[in-house]
Amino acid sequence: MADKPAPDPSRRSERSRRAIFDAALALVGEVGYDKLTIEGIAARAGVGKQTIYRWWPSKAAVLLDAFTDGVDEDYAKGLPDTGDLAADLKFVLRATADEFNDPVFQAPYRALAAAGANDEELSRAFVGRLLEPGTRVYVDRLRAAQETGEVAAGIDVRVAVEMLLSPFSQRWLMRTGELTHEYVDTLVDLLLCGLRPRD
Amino acid sequence: MADKPAPDPSRRSERSRRAIFDAALALVGEVGYDKLTIEGIAARAGVGKQTIYRWWPSKAAVLLDAFTDGVDEDYAKGLPDTGDLAADLKFVLRATADEFNDPVFQAPYRALAAAGANDEELSRAFVGRLLEPGTRVYVDRLRAAQETGEVAAGIDVRVAVEMLLSPFSQRWLMRTGELTHEYVDTLVDLLLCGLRPRD
Amino acid sequence: MADKPAPDPSRRSERSRRAIFDAALALVGEVGYDKLTIEGIAARAGVGKQTIYRWWPSKAAVLLDAFTDGVDEDYAKGLPDTGDLAADLKFVLRATADEFNDPVFQAPYRALAAAGANDEELSRAFVGRLLEPGTRVYVDRLRAAQETGEVAAGIDVRVAVEMLLSPFSQRWLMRTGELTHEYVDTLVDLLLCGLRPRD
Amino acid sequence: MADKPAPDPSRRSERSRRAIFDAALALVGEVGYDKLTIEGIAARAGVGKQTIYRWWPSKAAVLLDAFTDGVDEDYAKGLPDTGDLAADLKFVLRATADEFNDPVFQAPYRALAAAGANDEELSRAFVGRLLEPGTRVYVDRLRAAQETGEVAAGIDVRVAVEMLLSPFSQRWLMRTGELTHEYVDTLVDLLLCGLRPRD
DNA sequence: CTATAAACGAGACGGTACGTCCCGTCTTTAA
DNA sequence: TTAAAGACGGGACGTACCGTCTCGTTTATAG
Incomplete structure (x- = not known):
C-alpha cells in the first residue's frame, strides 16, 4: 500500500x-x-x-506514448462515404497498406504489438489507443452502409470489420505475405460477397 | 569464416x-x-x-522447439469433410477456440508470436512449423468444397482462410474479445455468405 | 570567480x-x-x-556542527587541581572513558574522526573544535605540575599529553580494547613513572 | 539462512x-x-x-586485501635487539615515520583506518592484519628488555607499546603534527623515563 | 575391454542493462 | 524574499543474465 x-x-x-x-x-x-x-x-x-x-x-x-503522441486526432475524420462501400474501403485500406510498408512506421508498431502479447496491461493501452479507434471508423462506415441497405441488416458489423482488418494485420505482423493493393481489394470483395456462389 | x-x-x-x-x-x-x-x-x-x-x-x-516437439503430427489428419462445409469449419474452429483458452497453451504460444514479430528468422520458423500447417488443412478443405461447387470457383482460397483464422488469432493475441463458440459460428457464417444482402 | x-x-x-x-x-x-x-x-x-x-x-x-553545537563551553573549566597529579588525571580520564562508552556519543564521534582522516579541511575543524580544546586542559594541568616540581622541568608537555590521550583514543577508535577505569589508571601510572626501573 | x-x-x-x-x-x-x-x-x-x-x-x-597482499611477512623479522632498548626503538620508529610520510602509502592506509572506524567487521580485519602484527614486534622487544632488567618487571608491556605507537598514529591520522625523527626520539625517551623527576 | 574424445554439469569470467538511491542544481509555489 | 517541495541531469550502487571460456566427469563408441 x-x-x-x-x-x-x-x-x-x-x-x-x-x-x-x-x-x-x-x-x-x-x-x-x-x-x-x-x-x-x-x-x-x-x-x-x-x-x-x-x-x-x-x-x-x-x-507507446512516443508512437501515439499527437497521432490521436488522425481518427477523428472517419472514413470517406461516397456511397460506394467497396470503393471507400479499398481506398482507405490501400493507404493503410502503404503506411504499414513504411520502414519508420514498422519498428515501433511491431514492437508494441509484440510487447502487448505478453503484457496484458500494455495490450489494453495499445488496443485502446491505436487498434480500437482505427477499428471504430470502419464500424461506423459499415453501419452507415447498413442504413442505406448496401449491407444486410442482420450482420454483426464488429465481426465483419475484424474479418477485413485482422487478415491485413496478421499478414504484416507474421510476414506471411505482402500488403499489396491487389490483396486489399481481394479482401474487400471477398468480405462483401462471401464464399457462397450467387445464383 | x-x-x-x-x-x-x-x-x-x-x-x-x-x-x-x-x-x-x-x-x-x-x-x-x-x-x-x-x-x-x-x-x-x-x-x-x-x-x-x-x-x-x-x-x-x-x-519453439519445446512447443512443437511431438506436436507436428497433429495436422496430418486434415479437416473432417462431412459434405457440410459450414458445419465442418465450425466443428474444428470450436475445438481450436477451446485449445486457445487453455492457460498452459497460452504462455508459450503468445511468447512465440510476440518474439516472431521482432525476429524475422524466428517468425519464419514459427509460421512454417505452426501457422502454415494449421492454415493448409483449411485451404485443402475449401478447395474440396470448390470442387463440389459449395464454394464459388473464382475465390482466392488462401485469402478466404485468412479471413477466417486471422480474426480469430488477432482477437486472442490482442485480447480484444473472447473466443466463444458463438463467435466462431459468426465468423464462419459471415465468411460463407458475405455482407451483401441476397436477393 | x-x-x-x-x-x-x-x-x-x-x-x-x-x-x-x-x-x-x-x-x-x-x-x-x-x-x-x-x-x-x-x-x-x-x-x-x-x-x-x-x-x-x-x-x-x-x-560536526550538530555535534559541537553547545558543547564548546565544556572545556572552559579546565582540569581539577588537588595537588595530586595522578589522582586528578585518573579522575578526569575515567569520566571520559564513561562518556566514550556511551552509544549515543559513539556514532557521530566515530563518523567525524573517520571523515577527518580523508578530508584535510574537515580534520582541521574537527581537531580545532574538539581535540585541541580537550588536549589543552591536560597541557595546562601538566604545566602547573611542572611549576610545583611534581613533573620534571625539561619534559615536552605536549608530547606527554599525547602519550596519555592517544592510546585512549586509538583503543576506542580501532576497537583494540575496552576503555576501563583500570586501563586509564595504568596509563597514568606508566606515564608518570616510565619504564625504567628505579634504583 | x-x-x-x-x-x-x-x-x-x-x-x-x-x-x-x-x-x-x-x-x-x-x-x-x-x-x-x-x-x-x-x-x-x-x-x-x-x-x-x-x-x-x-x-x-x-x-585492505590490496594493501596487505604480500606485506604479511614484513613483520616476521621482529625488532633489532642490540641490547640498547632506546636505540632500537628509535631506529625502527624513525623508519616507520619515513614510511608514513610516503604519499603512496598514505592514501590507502588513511582510507582503511577511517573505514574501520565505522565498520566493526573491517576494523577487526584491519587491526588483525596490520596493527596487531606491527604492535606484537614491539611487545616482544619490550619483554626481552624486561628479562635483561632494562625494563621494570611489573610493567604492562601492552599498554607501554600503545603509549609509544598510538601518539604516533594519532598525530599522523589527525594531522596534528609532523612525524619527525626528533618527535619519535622524544616519545621513546619520555616513555622510558616517565614524567616524574629522578632524584 | 579399455582409451579417447565428445558432450556434459558446473560455474568464473568480461560485459551490459537493470531499477534504485542519492548527488548537487534549478525552478516553482505558498507564506 | 525565503524556504518547502521536488523535478532535473548525472553517477554509482548491487543484481541478474548475457554469451564465452575453462574445468573436471561421465559416457559411448572405435581400436
Whole structure:
C-alpha cells in the first residue's frame, strides 16, 4: 500500500518528454526493440534515467506514448462515404497498406504489438489507443452502409470489420505475405460477397 | 569464416534435451516470457548453460522447439469433410477456440508470436512449423468444397482462410474479445455468405 | 570567480538549524554515517535540501556542527587541581572513558574522526573544535605540575599529553580494547613513572 | 539462512585478482577514497563488476586485501635487539615515520583506518592484519628488555607499546603534527623515563 | 575391454542493462 | 524574499543474465 509519492505532472519538463520520445523512436528504428534500452534512450535524450522511470513503467510504455503522441486526432475524420462501400474501403485500406510498408512506421508498431502479447496491461493501452479507434471508423462506415441497405441488416458489423482488418494485420505482423493493393481489394470483395456462389 | 566445429548430434543427450524442453515450458508458464532466461532453464533442467548454447541460438528457439516437439503430427489428419462445409469449419474452429483458452497453451504460444514479430528468422520458423500447417488443412478443405461447387470457383482460397483464422488469432493475441463458440459460428457464417444482402 | 551571492546569516531560520542538527544526530545513530544522506536529513528535519546546501558544504560539516553545537563551553573549566597529579588525571580520564562508552556519543564521534582522516579541511575543524580544546586542559594541568616540581622541568608537555590521550583514543577508535577505569589508571601510572626501573 | 552458493576459490582468476589490486591502489591514490568506486576499479582493471562483488563485500575490503597482499611477512623479522632498548626503538620508529610520510602509502592506509572506524567487521580485519602484527614486534622487544632488567618487571608491556605507537598514529591520522625523527626520539625517551623527576 | 574424445554439469569470467538511491542544481509555489 | 517541495541531469550502487571460456566427469563408441 505504501506507494511512493506520485510525481507532480504540472512540474514536468516538456523538453525532456519530447527528447525522450524522439530518442525512443529513433533508437527503436536503429537497433530494434530487443536492443532498445532505457539507458540508451536516456543517454540519447540527454536525460537522467530517473526522469524516464518517474513517468513510465517500462520501455514499452515509453514507446507507446512516443508512437501515439499527437497521432490521436488522425481518427477523428472517419472514413470517406461516397456511397460506394467497396470503393471507400479499398481506398482507405490501400493507404493503410502503404503506411504499414513504411520502414519508420514498422519498428515501433511491431514492437508494441509484440510487447502487448505478453503484457496484458500494455495490450489494453495499445488496443485502446491505436487498434480500437482505427477499428471504430470502419464500424461506423459499415453501419452507415447498413442504413442505406448496401449491407444486410442482420450482420454483426464488429465481426465483419475484424474479418477485413485482422487478415491485413496478421499478414504484416507474421510476414506471411505482402500488403499489396491487389490483396486489399481481394479482401474487400471477398468480405462483401462471401464464399457462397450467387445464383 | 572459421566456424567452430559443429557438435555431433548423434552423441547428443536425449535426457538433457527433454529436461530442457520441460523446464522451458514450465518456466514460461510460471514467470512469463520476458523473465524466462537461459540460465533459469539450465538451472531448472539440471543442465549446463553450454548445453543449451550448443544446440540453440536463443531462448525463443528453445521455446519453439519445446512447443512443437511431438506436436507436428497433429495436422496430418486434415479437416473432417462431412459434405457440410459450414458445419465442418465450425466443428474444428470450436475445438481450436477451446485449445486457445487453455492457460498452459497460452504462455508459450503468445511468447512465440510476440518474439516472431521482432525476429524475422524466428517468425519464419514459427509460421512454417505452426501457422502454415494449421492454415493448409483449411485451404485443402475449401478447395474440396470448390470442387463440389459449395464454394464459388473464382475465390482466392488462401485469402478466404485468412479471413477466417486471422480474426480469430488477432482477437486472442490482442485480447480484444473472447473466443466463444458463438463467435466462431459468426465468423464462419459471415465468411460463407458475405455482407451483401441476397436477393 | 563570480561566487554566488553569499546567503545572509542574519535571516537564517533558527528553527530549521535546530531541526537539521536533531535529524543529523538521530540519523547517524540509526543508520550509520555511510548511509547518512543529505536527503535523509532534510526529509527528517522537514526542510528543503537547499536549506542544507545553503549553509553547509557536506554532510560531515553538518554533523560536526550538530555535534559541537553547545558543547564548546565544556572545556572552559579546565582540569581539577588537588595537588595530586595522578589522582586528578585518573579522575578526569575515567569520566571520559564513561562518556566514550556511551552509544549515543559513539556514532557521530566515530563518523567525524573517520571523515577527518580523508578530508584535510574537515580534520582541521574537527581537531580545532574538539581535540585541541580537550588536549589543552591536560597541557595546562601538566604545566602547573611542572611549576610545583611534581613533573620534571625539561619534559615536552605536549608530547606527554599525547602519550596519555592517544592510546585512549586509538583503543576506542580501532576497537583494540575496552576503555576501563583500570586501563586509564595504568596509563597514568606508566606515564608518570616510565619504564625504567628505579634504583 | 539461504546464503547464495559460495564461489569456488580454486577456480579463481589470479590475473583478475592482481589487476583489481593494482587498480584499487592506483585509484585510491589518484582520486581519493571517497571517490574510489567499485565500478571504477572494475573498469580500470578490465574486469566485470561481478568479479569484484563475488570475492569482496565492499570497496574497503578490496583495498585492505590490496594493501596487505604480500606485506604479511614484513613483520616476521621482529625488532633489532642490540641490547640498547632506546636505540632500537628509535631506529625502527624513525623508519616507520619515513614510511608514513610516503604519499603512496598514505592514501590507502588513511582510507582503511577511517573505514574501520565505522565498520566493526573491517576494523577487526584491519587491526588483525596490520596493527596487531606491527604492535606484537614491539611487545616482544619490550619483554626481552624486561628479562635483561632494562625494563621494570611489573610493567604492562601492552599498554607501554600503545603509549609509544598510538601518539604516533594519532598525530599522523589527525594531522596534528609532523612525524619527525626528533618527535619519535622524544616519545621513546619520555616513555622510558616517565614524567616524574629522578632524584 | 579399455582409451579417447565428445558432450556434459558446473560455474568464473568480461560485459551490459537493470531499477534504485542519492548527488548537487534549478525552478516553482505558498507564506 | 525565503524556504518547502521536488523535478532535473548525472553517477554509482548491487543484481541478474548475457554469451564465452575453462574445468573436471561421465559416457559411448572405435581400436
